[in-house]
Amino acid sequence: MSQWWKKTLGQSLNSSGVSSFLNVAAREHHLALPHLSVPDFRWIDWSELERLGFRGVVLDKDNTLTAPYSFSLFPSLSGSLVQCQAVFPGKVAVFSNSAGLYQYDPDGSEARALEESIGGIHVIRHGLKKPAGSAEEIEKYFGCPASNLVMVGDRHFTDVVFGNRNGFLTILTEPLCLSMEPFVVKQVFILKKILSMYVFSI
Incomplete structure (x- = not known):
């Protein structure tokens, strides 16, 4: 299997995300429910969030900020x-399971490429794929607790679960573009959507 395929499937078929899904489905439905849902982040009222006292914004990358595997906004x-x-x-800042994750971006080259492409917005380096791990790196960068921050992403069982577990305000967006995903990844998205509908109907 080529390195590209290994990386693509590794990012999309997130074992910690699968484990999280099973746990959430069985016992913690509320963790996968975002505080807000929007078609994409153009619908977010940033000024209102600032007025409410939030001090920063954490963005997912793929299908939230960029097309999958792209470094362009x-x-x-x-x-x-x-x-x-x-x-x-x-x-x-950006907190991604691709750029900036040591497993797939060990030298930080993808994080730097994304930073240059999106006007210098910082990509936070980290060691564990969402939803695993704590908000320690994020809180250190922003200098405040996660409860003062907004997490924006397109996946219930990674971005939203991670955000809710760690105290962020969570905002779910629809995926920007699935057309560039490999066939198997598209099927995973469909399966997750079906499973999500089941979980949220319980």
Whole structure:
């Protein structure tokens, strides 16, 4: 299997995410429920979040900020990202299961490429894939507890579960673009959606 396929499947078929799904499905349904749901982050009122006392924003990368495996900001999101940075100057960062994750980006080259592409927004380096791990690296970067921060991502069982476990305000977006995903990954998305509907109906 090529390195690209190993990386692609490793990022998408997240074993800790599967374990989290089973645990959440069995005992902790509430962790997968976001505080807010929007079509994409253009729908988020950044000024209102700042007015409510939040001090920073943490963004997922793939299918939230960029197309999958891309280092370029999804074109339609540029205006909202500029607005987010204006409301939270120096307090916007990316926390991803691809760029910045030591397992797939050991030398930080992908994190640096993403930072350059999205106007210097910091990519937080970390060792465990969401939803595993704590918010320690994030809190250290922002200098405040996770309860003062907003987590934005497109996956219930990684971004939302991680955010809720660690005390963030969680905002779920719809995936930006599934067309670039390999066939097997698309099937995983469909399966997760079906399973999510079952879990949330319990």
